[in-house]
Amino acid sequence: MSATSAEFTPPERIVIATRESRLALWQAEHVKARLEALYPGCRVELLGMTTRGDQILDRPLAKVGGKGLFVKELEAALLEGRADIAVHSMKDVPMQLAEPFALPCISEREVPLDAFVSPRYASLDELPPGAVVGTSSLRRESQLHAMYPMLAVTSLRGNLDTRLRKLDEGQYDAIILAAAGLKRLGLADRIRSELPSEVSLPAAGQGALGIECLASRKDVAAWLAPLNDADTSACVRAERAVSRALAGSCEVPLGAYAEIRAGKLWLRGFVALPDGSRIVRAELEGNPADCETLGLALAADLREQGAEDILAQIG
Incomplete structure (x- = not known):
């Protein structure tokens, strides 16, 4: 439904549920500003919340329930009518949304690559043997183990500021974060x-913001429609289809990354053992309109190459 259709009613008030980390608040404020520009006179408010994912910092995310811990409280606010929408980093959104919820909007992507951060070294290649590298994901960890087996890769939790503080305190020689x-x-x-995607293939949805609402709220979906970016949405939906088909979660070292090139969607993916001792990779190209079908096809290709065995070992 377009903003000019007879049925469209502009919003008077929109409440955004958001985590209270500095990055999550930036993302929510970014969406707030865009909605206010679209709908002058609309009151857009933030409902800040602390999620279980923000509270549990002493264990790897893969051990405590996965990335769904970052969205459950926000979804509760949607169900209870305390918020109209929730803003998420797409890489934090579970691959299988619960039935009452929908993702009608995925906005234009920031750089999706991983970033190398270090006070002393300029790149992974400069790190000496035994250097301690911190990362929050098994996806990054498996790729680092495979390409740089001489490094000591360890878990890194906390929000962005906490991770940088730990680095600056000398707990790590370098850390890997999302550049976005x-x-x-x-x-x-x-x-x-x-880090080039050939070195560290990004996570499904990395760098993209998604806006969630109740599937029954067609009015909200219409309000959000102008914020949706067609190319980003096609890429992210293809990536998520790969991960969903392979039961992708924090427990599975899996990457999926799509780009639009000359009108075609180019999709790459991998599945690995956490220690990087075995990795299977695949890629394909097709019509962006068939994004989810392409994702399923890539997942099937990975299974044929041995992903099933890797998943069985991890499980």
């Missing part, structure tokens, strides 16, 4: 290098 978060918070100067 650093750039959004004005911390691009902390990035010593962006």
Whole structure:
């Protein structure tokens, strides 16, 4: 439904549920500003919340329930009518949404690559044997183990500021973060290098913001329609289809990354053992309109190459 259709009623008030980390608040404020520009006179308010994912910082995310811990409280606010929408980093959204919810909007993507951050070294190649590298994901960990077996890769939890503080305190020689978060918070100067996708294939949805609402709220979906970016949405939906088909979660080292090139959607993916001792990769190209079908096809290709065995070992 377009903003000019006879049925469309502009919003008078929109409440955004958001985590209270600095990055999550930036994302919510970004969406707030865009909605206010679209609908002058609309009151857009933030409902800040602390999620279980923000509270549990002493264990790897894969061990305590996965990324769904970052969205459950926000979804409760949607169900209870305390909020109209929730803003998420797409890489934090569970691959299988519960039935009452929908993702009608995925906005234009920031740089999706991983970033190398270190006060002493300019790149992974400069790190000496035994250097301690911190990361929050098994996806990054498996790729680092495979390409840089001489490094000591360890778990890193906490919000962005906490991770940078741990690095600056000397607990790590380097850490790997999503470049998008650093750039959004004005911390691009902390990035010593962006890791090419050939070195660290991004997570499904990395760098993209998604806006969630109740599937029954057709009015909300119509309000959000102008914020949706067709290319980003096609890429992210293809990536998520790969991950969903392979039961992708924090427990599975899996990457999926799509780009639009010359009108075609180019999709790559991998599944690995956490220690990087075995990795299977696949890629394909097709029509962006068939994004989810392409994702399923890539997942099937990965299974044929041995992903099933890897998943069985991890499970």
